[in-house]
Amino acid sequence: MKTDIFKPSTQLLIKLGSIITHYEEWTSKKGHEFDKVAIDSLMADEEVKEWLKQMDAMALLPHKR
Numbered sequence: 001m002k003t004d005i006f007k008p009s010t011q012l013l014i015k016l017g018s019i020i021t022h023y024e025e026w027t028s029k030k031g032h033e034f035d036k037v038a039i040d041s042l043m044a045d046e047e048v049k050e051w052l053k054q055m056d057a058m059a060l061l062p063h064k065r
Helices: 010-026 033-043 046-057
Strands: none
Touching (some): 010 033, 010 046, 033 046
């Protein structure tokens, strides 16, 4: 489902926010493997993947090295 990348759904915003929160927790001194699993799960989500694909197509994401 193609969505307007500049008007993400509430669900997508929650998923993106969750990725950030889990990343911050995972990289903290108290981080644990659960956070990495949660990040991987969220990154595999179809809505997240489609949004990232659209962002990349518009050159709005940094390129991975």
